Amino acid sequence: MLPVIRVGQARVTAGLDHRPRLDMASHRAVFGFPPALPAAELVAICEQVDLRGRGGAAFPVASKLRAVLTATGQGKRRSVVVVNCAEGEPGSAKDKMLLARAPHLVLDGAMVAASALHASEIVVAVAGDGPHVRSVTDAVAADGALARKVRVVSVPDRFVSGESGALINAINGKPALPPGIKTRASDRGAHGMPTLLSNAETFAQLAVLAVLGPAGYATVGTAHEPGTVMLTVGGSVSRPAVVEAPYGVPLGHVLDVCGAQLPSAVLVGGYHGMWLPADVAYNALVSRAGLAVAGGTLGAGVVLVLGQDTCPLGEVTRVAGYLAMQSSGQCGPCKLGLPAVSRSLEAITVGAGGVDELDALRRATAGVRGRGACSHPDGAANFVASALDVFAGDLTEHMFRGTCGRPIRGFLPLPADSRDKRLRVDWTRCRGHGLCGRLVPELIELDEHGYPRVHQVPVPFWLSKDATQAVDMCPALALSLTEDKVEPPATAAVSTLGELPSPMSLQGRQQPQAVLTGRAWRRADLDAAEAWLAELGGRDLSGPR
Amino acid sequence: MRSRSRVQVEQLGEIRPTGRGRAAMILAVPVLSLLIPALATVIASAGGHSQLTRISAAIARFLLYYSGVFALLALTAAVAAGLLASDRTVMSPEHRILAQALHRTASLIGISALANHIMLEVLAHRARIIDGFVPFMAARNTFYMGLGTLASDLFIVIIVTGLLRRRFTSRRLLWRALHATAYAAWPLAILHGLLAGRSAKPYVDWSYGGCLAAVGLALVLRYAMTMRGRNAALEWPAPAMSSPMPANMLDFEAAQLRGSGLRGSARPSLPPLPALPPASVLSPLPEPRPSGENLPPAWRTADEYQDR
Numbered sequence: 018m019l020p021v022i023r024v025g026q027a028r029v030t031a032g033l034d035h036r037p038r039l040d041m042a043s044h045r046a047v048f049g050f051p052p053a054l055p056a057a058e059l060v061a062i063c064e065q066v067d068l069r070g071r072g073g074a075a076f077p078v079a080s081k082l083r084a085v086l087t088a089t090g091q092g093k094r095r096s097v098v099v100v101n102c103a104e105g106e107p108g109s110a111k112d113k114m115l116l117a118r119a120p121h122l123v124l125d126g127a128m129v130a131a132s133a134l135h136a137s138e139i140v141v142a143v144a145g146d147g148p149h150v151r152s153v154t155d156a157v158a159a160d161g162a163l164a165r166k167v168r169v170v171s172v173p174d175r176f177v178s179g180e181s182g183a184l185i186n187a188i189n190g191k192p193a194l195p196p197g198i199k200t201r202a203s204d205r206g207a208h209g210m211p212t213l214l215s216n217a218e219t220f221a222q223l224a225v226l227a228v229l230g231p232a233g234y235a236t237v238g239t240a241h242e243p244g245t246v247m248l249t250v251g252g253s254v255s256r257p258a259v260v261e262a263p264y265g266v267p268l269g270h271v272l273d274v275c276g277a278q279l280p281s282a283v284l285v286g287g288y289h290g291m292w293l294p295a296d297v298a299y300n301a302l303v304s305r306a307g308l309a310v311a312g313g314t315l316g317a318g319v320v321l322v323l324g325q326d327t328c329p330l331g332e333v334t335r336v337a338g339y340l341a342m343q344s345s346g347q348c349g350p351c352k353l354g355l356p357a358v359s360r361s362l363e364a365i366t367v368g369a370g371g372v373d374e375l376d377a378l379r380r381a382t383a384g385v386r387g388r389g390a391c392s393h394p395d396g397a398a399n400f401v402a403s404a405l406d407v408f409a410g411d412l413t414e415h416m417f418r419g420t421c422g423r424p425i426r427g428f429l430p431l432p433a434d435s436r437d438k439r440l441r442v443d444w445t446r447c448r449g450h451g452l453c454g455r456l457v458p459e460l461i462e463l464d465e466h467g468y469p470r471v472h473q474v475p476v477p478f479w480l481s482k483d484a485t486q487a488v489d490m491c492p493a494l495a496l497s498l499t500e501d502k503v504e505p506p507a508t509a510a511v512s513t514l515g516e517l518p519s520p521m522s523l524q525g526r527q528q529p530q531a532v533l534t535g536r537a538w539r540r541a542d543l544d545a546a547e548a549w550l551a552e553l554g555g556r557d558l559s560g561p562r
Numbered sequence: 563m564r565s566r567s568r569v570q571v572e573q574l575g576e577i578r579p580t581g582r583g584r585a586a587m588i589l590a591v592p593v594l595s596l597l598i599p600a601l602a603t604v605i606a607s608a609g610g611h612s613q614l615t616r617i618s619a620a621i622a623r624f625l626l627y628y629s630g631v632f633a634l635l636a637l638t639a640a641v642a643a644g645l646l647a648s649d650r651t652v653m654s655p656e657h658r659i660l661a662q663a664l665h666r667t668a669s670l671i672g673i674s675a676l677a678n679h680i681m682l683e684v685l686a687h688r689a690r691i692i693d694g695f696v697p698f699m700a701a702r703n704t705f706y707m708g709l710g711t712l713a714s715d716l717f718i719v720i721i722v723t724g725l726l727r728r729r730f731t732s733r734r735l736l737w738r739a740l741h742a743t744a745y746a747a748w749p750l751a752i753l754h755g756l757l758a759g760r761s762a763k764p765y766v767d768w769s770y771g772g773c774l775a776a777v778g779l780a781l782v783l784r785y786a787m788t789m790r791g792r793n794a795a796l797e798w799p800a801p802a803m804s805s806p807m808p809a810n811m812l813d814f815e816a817a818q819l820r821g822s823g824l825r826g827s828a829r830p831s832l833p834p835l836p837a838l839p840p841a842s843v844l845s846p847l848p849e850p851r852p853s854g855e856n857l858p859p860a861w862r863t864a865d866e867y868q869d870r
Contacts, residue, residue, distance in 0.1 A: 452655050452662075490662050
């Protein structure tokens with residue numbers, strides 16, 4: 018679990034400097050009880066501060082609320098509130114952090130929305146397993162009203178699981194895959210009922226907004242984008258962290274706080290986002306408008322820093338391979354196009370591709386845009402295309418000299434699953450029969466001599482049948498499917514928590530409103546939080562600490 | 563202090579990998595194929611004069627006589643398709659995949675028919691259950707019945723190890739040896755078919771002989787091709803040319819690029835090298851000069867401008 022760093026005033030992270038996790042009592046001490054707002058008023062305050070969804074698409078919350086109200090006849094029919102915490106993005110940790118450390122704030126926001134909409138149920142969707150799941154189930158169990166209303170569901174921890182359609186499918190008992198025909202969740206979502214679906218941070222912000230009111234909420238941030246935003250900063254930084262910062266703060270400041278040193282480029286918006294050259298990134302402002310001007314995107318607030326000492330193209334290739342295999346294999350252009358993109362990138366990275374390979378790469382990248390049920394192909398194409406722009410120098414070096422001379426250090430986080438299987442070739446037996454290349458063209462390409470070039474990525478679930486068939490049909494018995502060696506996930510240097518710039522000294526406990534402002538971050542709290550989270554297994558989280 | 567939270571986390575949205583449960587589906591084919599003849603035999607033996615009894619009796623009789631023939635035909639097809647699938651001189655990889663699929667399908671049909679054959683013979687009291695699995699135990703016609711049992715046992719071993727083929731990647735030679743016993747089992751099955759049961763009509767003898775000859779020939783060809791191909795470079799796929807071959811490429815390099823230069827036997831005979839003429843005879847190379855009126859001005863030489 019990443020530590021939390023705060024820039025400026027405390028909002029959703031208020032109180033976290035006193036407690037590793039805010040249980041019910043400490044949460045109420047910090048935030049009090051959120052007022053019960055009628056639907057019209059909730060829509061009005063969301064509109065006043067232009068509250069947007071924090072999952073990446075930045076859809077106005079007021080519009081979502083209005084759509085659900087229209088579909089339910091102003092709350093006369095039943096509806097569902099879905100809290101999306103299935104952040105499939107490997108670089109993002111803010112929603113997991115919120116559920117693990119401030120679960121009641123997220124649940125408060127969901128309750129505010131649910132009571133305004135007269136929703137019958139709240140579904141909290143998490144991905145995988147971990148402290149955040151135990152924390153939220155304990156938070157729900159701690160309150161009888163919540164326990165009656167809230168369901169916690171766990172969906173597969175995959176990149177596209179967090180897509181709203183995929184999540185609705187999962188809640189309705191189907192595989193968590195994006196649907197081919199778009200229906201808006203506000204019209205027909207969970208159990209076929211109108212559904213307000215938003216990201217966990219959105220609900221936390223909604224709770225803060227309900228407590229502070231629009232004027233109080235807008236005391237930080239920019240005029241057009243009031244409030245704070247949660248960022249997850251990672252990559253080659255000495256202090257990877259979840260950062261709460263007001264909108265409009267320079268990204269350079271956030272990077273400094275997290276200990277980025279001489280980056281070559283910064284990825285904003287996660288693996289569906291854009292690369293910014295370091296100088297542009299340092300001058301960009303953290304807001305939707307500020308990052309758009311710089312040529313980036315805020316997305317779900319993922320900021321990944323790439324240092325000078327790693328091969329940028331190699332890093333991009335790893336991620337492109339991951340994105341290709343995270344396709345759900347439903348839409349042809351995505352399931353064939355993204356592996357083609359990734360194979361071309363791999364060829365250029367290892368020095369086996371020239372200008373023709375770059376042409377193929379550009380064509381393949383352009384060819385997947387807008388041709389899928391969800392935005393996965395578009396997002397992956399944006400990621401690769403912006404990398405080709407920003408790393409143009411490295412690209413030429415790889416194409417004409419074969420390498421840039423730097424190792425691939427794996428700074429960009431990727432999930433490692435020991436159950437993943439990869440195709441391997443016994444080269445002493447392979448006679449280049451070429452059957453495998455026809456059976457799994459997504460994973461095996463034949464070189465000019467007819468020998469397989471195996472794409473070194475885990476075999477995705479939608480190719481397991483084809484891959485097994487290729488193994489079965491290999492005339493030389495040279496191909497095999499083997500489980501991954503369990504490699505420790507590549508991480509940057511461990512954070513040195515003592516080196517934060519000018520930590521303000523903390524006063525004692527104050528009134529809730531006062532606690533909401535001007536809190537800084539203290540090392541001892543983080544140490545306590547880390548220790549607490551490390552020994553979390555089996556502990557009861559609901560009692561006061 | 564309460565021990566655990568009361569809120570259950572529901573696991574939803576599970577995504578299954580493709581191709582799960584394939585082995586079970588494959589094994590279900592021979593098992594399910596036993597149902598119809600078993601049912602038919604049971605109904606027929608129950609007696610009575612209804613239409614159903616007569617149809618059942620006809621089905622049981624037909625399958626009693628012909629399921630063995632079907633097994634032999636399907637396994638012949640399987641052996642032939644397997645041979646075909648291993649060829650790389652005339653078969654493209656796509657066709658070899660098709661041939662392998664045919665090989666597997668024919669084997670599955672063959673083993674289903676074989677199971678039917680054994681079951682019906684036992685139900686008709688022409689053999690005991692033990693005769694289906696232990697060779698040379700039959701009361702009469704011991705030798706030729708035993709050949710069939712032996713062939714059947716071998717086929718079962720071959721098909722089971724075939725289904726488990728991917729487990730044999732580290733014991734490739736063992737698998738190859740087991741699989742090659744098909745070439746022993748199959749002639750045994752043919753002998754059993756010709757001599758164990760009722761006397762065959764001449765056309766059956768001839769067609770069995772034809773099958774033997776065809777597979778024998780294919781086997782010889784396969785062996786020859788394997789021996790020839792052992793040192794050869796690859797036949798398939800043709801080396802992909804990333805760019806068209808330049809027209810002025812020297813013959814030797816062109817041949818190497820096409821791949822034939824790599825093979826010892828097919829090396830093109832090279833023309834003898836002309837002796838280098840003495841230095842005084844060497845003339846300066848003519849300047850390459852594009853001709854034609856349609857060339858852009860930059861290509862025209864100064865002479866051409868002066869001509870106008």
